[in-house]
Amino acid sequence: MKVQLYEEIVSEFKKFKGLSRDCAYMLIHKYPDVPATAIHGIISSEIRLKMMSARGRLSSRNVSYLDKYMTETNRPGVPTGIIVRMSAALNVCPSFLARMILEEYVETAGPPYTRADISKYMKDTTHIDNPRLAHEIYLCILYDDRNGMISDSFCSAVGFEYEVKLENYLQERNIPYLTEENLKVQGYDKTPDIKLEVPIAVNGFVINWIESKARFGTPSIHRSHLNKQYFSYWNRFGPGLVIYWFGFVEELIESIEDKFIILDRFPEDITYMNPLIELDNYQLDTEEES
Structure with a gap:
């Protein structure tokens, strides 16, 4: 692939706001002559770079994303998928935002936790004592095709x-x-x-x-x-x-x-x-x- 085409695809990726799976769908149809595997590879590479700075970007806003999530859950008739929709609006991976919210929840709900504790909850959300939050985080893991356990397993396979x-x-x-x-x-x-x-x-x-x-x-x-x-x-x-x-x-x-x-x-x-x-x-x- 010529560098000009590569840079054009990257530019389109950076302009897109939403979930990476939707971005992949858009790019594959916009560049029909580029193999889908190449499109997916470029997106995965750019997601990795973006997520390296995402925590600092979100933390600098001094916003409680747990509070935002809880506010949404208290609204009547709000369907599941709250954190997935929040991640699309913030332009970050669903499992990334889910992990940040889970860290905040565990920190406020009980004794000190370790990174191993969070990883255990992410791998098996049934360990989370809040059923709604457990389900929301599980949905994030399912929807995240670039940054999480499913994508890691897929890449390894x-x-x-x-x-x-x-x-x-x-x-x-x-x-x-x-x-x-x-x-x-x-x-x-x-x-x-x-x-x-x-x-x-x-x-x-x-x-x-x-x-x-x-x-x-x-x-x-x-x-x-x-x-x-x-x-x-x-x-x-x-x-x-x-x-x-x-x-x-x-x-x-x-x-x-x-x-x-x-x-x-x-x-x-x-x-x-x-x-x-x-x-x-x-x-x-x-x-x-x-």
Whole structure:
């Protein structure tokens, strides 16, 4: 994806006010030529950035969102989904606002609490002693497709699916490899998803390792992985390959060509190293020298 198109989609996202699922619906229909997986990936990346500053933004208003919620519950005939509607109006994720309200409720209702207590209540809302609030928070968890337990589980499942997909590609082509688990058993700490036991070449570029990312490669996501992952793999194993299965901003390629390459699919133009040919060449060189 060209950076101009990416920035245009991000701009449309930032102008949208409401739930992320509604934003995704709007963007998918506005950009029919862009894969839906890319749209979802861009939204997820932008949601992550937005939520990093959301608590400070909401806290600075010096407003009790618990009081706002309680005021709504006391109005006759108000349907459920109060916190979901509040989050849409505030342009934050439902589970994020639900957690803030739950923290305030627990703080005012009883003894000191810990973050572990809040997490337990969010995972199982039946532990919340206020049935209406428990139901409202449960709805927030269901409606939140970007920032919560459901989205975390979904991302983990998709990530695992594409790691299996990558291993299937390698097995079909008889490319020997070690998985992240294999490498950790050997004592490595920071490891790619795949370490090739025999390097391959993709369009003439030597590949020693492969990292699978079941997401869209935005500039912010790519920057966050450079020092934490990719450069560490390069220092340890040499050049490699990063696959952003749902696409990426093309300009990401420019600055890292000598350390690893970026693709959005498993490569087709592969050159395999033949140890027998290499041995023959070595023997020929030795004979010529003698």
